[in-house]
Amino acid sequence: MITKPLLIQGGRIIDPSQGIDEVGNLVISEGKISRLGSGQASLPGSDYDVLNAEGLIVCPGFIDLHCHLRQPGFEEKETISSGSRAAARGGFTTICCMPNTNPPLDSRATIDYVKSVAASEGAVRVLPIGCISRGRKGKELAEMGELAQAGAIAFSDDGQPLRSSLLMRQAMEYSLAFGLPVIDHCEDTALSEGGQMNEGIIATRLGLCGIPAAAEESIVARDLALAELTGARLHIAHTTTEGSVELIRRAKEKGIRVTAEVTPHHLTLTEEKVLGYNTNAKVNPPLRTKRDIVALIGGLKEGVIDIIATDHAPHTGNDKLSEFALAPFGISGLETALGSLMSLVHAGELTLAMLIAKLTCGPAKIIGTGYGKLGSLETEAPAEVTIFDPNREWLVDTSDFASKGKNTPLNGEKLKGKVMATIYQGKFVYKDESLAIK
Amino acid sequence: MREVKQKDELAPEVRPEILATTPVWQHRHILDLDDFAPAEIELVLETTDAMKEVLSRPIKKVPVLRGKTVITLFYEPSTRTRSSFELAAKNLSADVISLSAQASSTVKGESLVDTLATLEALGADIVVMRHSYSGAPYIATRHMRASMVNAGDGWHAHPTQALLDLYTIREHKGGFKGLKAVIIGDIKHSRVARSNIWGLTAMGAEVSVCCPFTLLPAGLDVVQHHFPKVHIEPEIESALCGADVVMTLRLQLERQQSGLLPSIREYVKLYQLTEARLAKAKADAIVLHPGPVNEDIEISLAVAQGPQSVINEQITNGVAVRMALLYLLAGGSR
Numbered sequence: 001m002i003t004k005p006l007l008i009q010g011g012r013i014i015d016p017s018q019g020i021d022e023v024g025n026l027v028i029s030e031g032k033i034s035r036l037g038s039g040q041a042s043l044p045g046s047d048y049d050v051l052n053a054e055g056l057i058v059c060p061g062f063i064d065l066h067c068h069l070r071q072p073g074f075e076e077k078e079t080i081s082s083g084s085r086a087a088a089r090g091g092f093t094t095i096c097c098m099p100n101t102n103p104p105l106d107s108r109a110t111i112d113y114v115k116s117v118a119a120s121e122g123a124v125r126v127l128p129i130g131c132i133s134r135g136r137k138g139k140e141l142a143e144m145g146e147l148a149q150a151g152a153i154a155f156s157d158d159g160q161p162l163r164s165s166l167l168m169r170q171a172m173e174y175s176l177a178f179g180l181p182v183i184d185h186c187e188d189t190a191l192s193e194g195g196q197m198n199e200g201i202i203a204t205r206l207g208l209c210g211i212p213a214a215a216e217e218s219i220v221a222r223d224l225a226l227a228e229l230t231g232a233r234l235h236i237a238h239t240t241t242e243g244s245v246e247l248i249r250r251a252k253e254k255g256i257r258v259t260a261e262v263t264p265h266h267l268t269l270t271e272e273k274v275l276g277y278n279t280n281a282k283v284n285p286p287l288r289t290k291r292d293i294v295a296l297i298g299g300l301k302e303g304v305i306d307i308i309a310t311d312h313a314p315h316t317g318n319d320k321l322s323e324f325a326l327a328p329f330g331i332s333g334l335e336t337a338l339g340s341l342m343s344l345v346h347a348g349e350l351t352l353a354m355l356i357a358k359l360t361c362g363p364a365k366i367i368g369t370g371y372g373k374l375g376s377l378e379t380e381a382p383a384e385v386t387i388f389d390p391n392r393e394w395l396v397d398t399s400d401f402a403s404k405g406k407n408t409p410l411n412g413e414k415l416k417g418k419v420m421a422t423i424y425q426g427k428f429v430y431k432d433e434s435l436a437i438k
Numbered sequence: 439m440r441e442v443k444q445k446d447e448l449a450p451e452v453r454p455e456i457l458a459t460t461p462v463w464q465h466r467h468i469l470d471l472d473d474f475a476p477a478e479i480e481l482v483l484e485t486t487d488a489m490k491e492v493l494s495r496p497i498k499k500v501p502v503l504r505g506k507t508v509i510t511l512f513y514e515p516s517t518r519t520r521s522s523f524e525l526a527a528k529n530l531s532a533d534v535i536s537l538s539a540q541a542s543s544t545v546k547g548e549s550l551v552d553t554l555a556t557l558e559a560l561g562a563d564i565v566v567m568r569h570s571y572s573g574a575p576y577i578a579t580r581h582m583r584a585s586m587v588n589a590g591d592g593w594h595a596h597p598t599q600a601l602l603d604l605y606t607i608r609e610h611k612g613g614f615k616g617l618k619a620v621i622i623g624d625i626k627h628s629r630v631a632r633s634n635i636w637g638l639t640a641m642g643a644e645v646s647v648c649c650p651f652t653l654l655p656a657g658l659d660v661v662q663h664h665f666p667k668v669h670i671e672p673e674i675e676s677a678l679c680g681a682d683v684v685m686t687l688r689l690q691l692e693r694q695q696s697g698l699l700p701s702i703r704e705y706v707k708l709y710q711l712t713e714a715r716l717a718k719a720k721a722d723a724i725v726l727h728p729g730p731v732n733e734d735i736e737i738s739l740a741v742a743q744g745p746q747s748v749i750n751e752q753i754t755n756g757v758a759v760r761m762a763l764l765y766l767l768a769g770g771s772r
Contacts, residue, residue: 201657205472205665207572207594207632210656277573321551323571325592 004049005029006423006437011053011387013037015060016357017364017376026058028383031426036377050438053387056420059356060375061093061124061384063363065261066158066183066237066309067334069095069126072113073102078314078404080114081121083334086312086403088429090334091359091386091419094125094374095312096367098158099136106131106142111150123429124422127371132157132171132182138164141171148178153367156183158237161219163189168223172232181233181259181366186219186244187211187285196325198271198286206277208324211286213241220244224251227258235366236260238311240285242295249304259366261309262296264340265331265409273409279320281409283313284329297349300358307362308355310337314405332405336396338388340410342417345390352390385423387435392418463766467579467586470595471636479604479641485762486605486755492529493758503532503768507561510536510589511553512568518729518753519589519599523566526760530768532564550574551581558584564767567591572629585767593627599728600633602759604641606752607683610724614641620677620719622648622709623687623736626655630728631687638683639666646670648677649709652698674709681719685726686711686737702735711737716746724748 008026013036015021024038027048064087070078078086080097087095097114099105105114111128118126130147132155134140144155155175161184162168168184175182192215197203199210220236224247227234236248239260248260265283270290273281281287299305313330320327341359344350364375373381393416398406422430431437463481471479492500508527512520520536527534539553548556550569557565564585567575572592579586590596604614611617619638625631625647638645646669647654658668671677678684689705699705716725725737725747733739742749 199656201660201662201664204655204657205632207592207629209593212656277576279577318549321577322549323569323577324573325571 004047005034006051007048008051008053008058008385008387011056011058013058013377014353014356015377016353017060017361018378020377021353026377026385028385028423028426031383033377033379033381033383033385036379051387051421051435055389057352057388057390059386060360060377061386061422061424062091062338062359063094063367063375064092064310064312064334065096065307065363065366067095067097067312068100068314068330069097070314071101071117072110076316076404077319079121080117080126081123082402082404083312083314084118084122084124084126086334086401088123088422088424089402089419090337091388091422092124092334093384093386093422093424093429094127096127096129096153098129098156099131100159104131104136105129105152106134106136106147108146108150111147111152115151124424125371127151127153127367129154129156129158129183131155132162133167136160138162138167141167141174144171144174145178148180152180153370154181154183154235156185156237158183158185161185161187161189165222165226169226169230172226172230172234176230176232179233179368181235183235183237184219184223185237186216186223188215188218191215191218195286196282197274198288200271200289202271202274206274211284213243213288213292216241216285217243217247220247224248224256224258227251228254228256231257234258238263238266238285238309239296239299239305240266240288240292242292245295245299245304249299249302252304259306260299260304261307262300262305263309263311264333264337267293267296267308268340268343269409277324278409279322279324279327280331280407280411282324282327282329283331297344300350301354306358307366308337308341308358309363310334312403312405314403315407316404317406320407330405330407331409332401332403332407334403335401336408336410336415338419339394339396339415339417342390342415346416383423383426386419387421388417388419390417392416394418463769465767467575468597468763468767469575469579469586469588471597471600471633471640474637474640476640479601479637482601482759482762482766483605483608485766486758489758489761489765490755492761498529499531500529501531502765503527503530506532506563506768508532508534508564508566508764509557509560509562510534510566511539511557512537512589513539513574514568514570514590516568516589518756519568522753522756523587523589523760526757527764529757529761530764532764550578554578554582558582564764587763587767590629592629593632594629595633596629597633598756598760598763599630600637601763602752602756603634603685603726603728604637605755605759606726606748607724609751609755610748611682614638614643617643617682618646618680619643619683619685620646620648620671620681621685621687622674622677622711624653624689624693625649625687626653627690627693628687634685635666635668639668643683644669646677648672648674650699650705653693674715675718678715678718681723683726684711684716684719684723688728688730689732689736691732706735710735711741713738713740713744716741726752729753
């Protein structure tokens with residue numbers, strides 16, 4: 001069956017990788033972007049499917065450098081199938097999954113398993129991240145070389161930090177041969193022990209053990225020192241504090257090879273969401289304060305923070321239906337990412353182009369070129385396109401989620417900005433019902 | 439919203455004039471004092487007066503909770519709070535069942551929500567719960583129709599203890615406006631301290647906290663609107679200066695093991711309430727302790743048993759306050 005070329009007509013095309021921001025047309029044929037620009041809409045004699053994108057944003061498919069797909073081992077929380085469909089609904093065409101599965105992704109066999117399930121059941125591209133340490137136990141290095149050969153795009157023991165500074169140094173040095181970044185979840189677990197939420201007056205009011213900002217910052221500082229020592233690539237996962245932003249800024253000024261990410265929830269929600277013992281707002285690192293949010297947004301604008309990643313961490317309803325201290329950490333974030341982040345654009349905090357860059361060419365640069373040109377609308381690139389309506393208001397209803405994880409503090413809230421269609425390798429993997437193709 | 443029973447429905451044994459002037463009682467649950475208005479606290483104290491009168495009779499029993507089932511569900515061991523609640527419920531003629539349970543992430547058992555669904559199916563009208571995790575009663579009330587009384591949750595709240603403390607203070611001081619209250623001890627891990635801070639400040643008292651900084655919860659020194667303003671006074675003699683009410687807290691001895699204190703010896707030296715230190719407070723200051731007392735650790739035996747101590751009155755008043763609360767909760771259900 002030969003499908004007709006698709007003409008996406010009259011949308012505002014924003015591709016930060018090429019510095020494009022213009023109203024125009026985009027043509028997809030045979031799975032590739034064949035034409036882009038403000039020129040003539042349709043060539044005579046050609047027969048197109050036409051998507052009217054007036055008033056919509058057309059941009060490269062989003063890339064999420066940090067999510068949890070839970071397969072293998074925790075399929076009741078999420079699978080590669082359900083998680084990748086959630087990604088498609090959220091406008092993501094590439095997602096990188098963390099290795100804290102059971103068994104963890106610390107061998108070629110487990111990396112191959114994820115890749116093969118993703119190839120047969122995944123809605124979008126799934127790139128695995130391999131463990132730093134064998135079994136994520138923090139004792140000895142995983143076979144990082146083999147993980148790299150198998151297709152891991154980075155190394156991380158995410159969910160827990162590497163306690164041993166020596167092992168972290170060794171991981172960084174060893175990673176140099178493969179050119180892949182080491183991603184650290186920065187948390188001094190002695191300082192955060194028993195912690196349930198940000199340390200401060202809300203934790204005091206609720207009688208919950210706090211996690212101080214210093215628990216994150218002390219490990220950020222350690223890792224930056226080790227990155228300087230080794231010359232390795234370091235990526236700081238989910239930055240949440242003003243102090244971390246300051247540390248990373250200074251490290252970048254010194255030329256240390258560090259990149260950093262921030263999540264939509266840490267950019268838009270504060271610790272006050274936990275009031276009432278809302279286990280859906282229990283996340284690690286914890287939601288912080290307004291002051292931290294200001295610093296994080298500042299960091300994004302200055303380029304201190306390179307990308308936005310969801311840290312999508314799905315859990316079952318039952319997991320979260322328990323005493324606050326017993327509920328697991330995590331927010332299901334793929335399907336609300338754009339809607340939450342657009343609040344920053346509507347508030348004038350971020351430009352659309354910057355937001356899109358942090359979701360497309362920013363993470364593409366960290367992943368590198370091993371999987372082709374990602375995060376770009378260049379012609380002849382595989383057609384991976386996200387179309388969203390910046391002004392459409394919608395109510396978050398977790399019963400509509402493709403993700404098995406309904407655990408979000410945003411359920412029932414109104415967001416402004418909605419993904420209307422996601423195209424992966426030339427095919428729609430998500431399309432809002434209201435969007436007509438003629 | 440529930441209303442207090444009409445006068446004519448009241449058991450004749452309870453002084454009806456107390457309730458005739460009752461403002462609308464809006465609490466279906468007693469979770470903490472952070473959502474109690476001063477008038478509501480006043481109502482509890484006035485109702486407690488009536489219950490104390492009941493307790494002074496030769497037959498200390500009234501039928502106001504006849505046919506009601508009160509279940510006490512304790513996830514933590516407790517002797518005094520539990521017996522206080524059970525006596526209170528029995529004095530009001532309720533049927534009382536006592537259950538002990540365990541909460542743990544490692545012991546996979548019946549979840550809290552399931553347990554409460556079971557109690558409700560058994561016909562519980564009021565569940566009195568003690569839990570080792572902060573907020574457990576809040577999670578529970580989202581999934582139940584019965585009334586919940588928080589008998590202490592983690593570090594968070596112990597509202598019935600605070601109300602019995604307030605009642606005891608009122609008996610001695612007549613009121614709260616302008617009173618200077620000092621809470622000495624492990625504020626960070628104390629649900630008693632938190633609930634008392636809400637209650638005392640709501641009623642117009644000034645509260646100081648006195649403890650080593652390792653036992654002080656975060657954020658009290660910042661201007662904010664999430665928690666009442668308290669004074670922080672790490673030096674015990676300055677803290678006691680001019681105090682009307684002195685509350686000492688039980689020191690959990692494991693705080694030393696977890697590194698929050700160098701030694702119990704040093705804690706005793708710096709923070710024990712002694713007669714010499716108590717002399718800095720007003721001459722008519724009263725001394726409270728939620729019990730059980732670690733004698734000669736947070737408080738000297740001489741002070742605990744001395745003329746200014748009201749520790750035993752607290753225990754007696756605890757039964758009356760809990761009767762008042764059970765009565766007010768059940769009052770709207772008919």
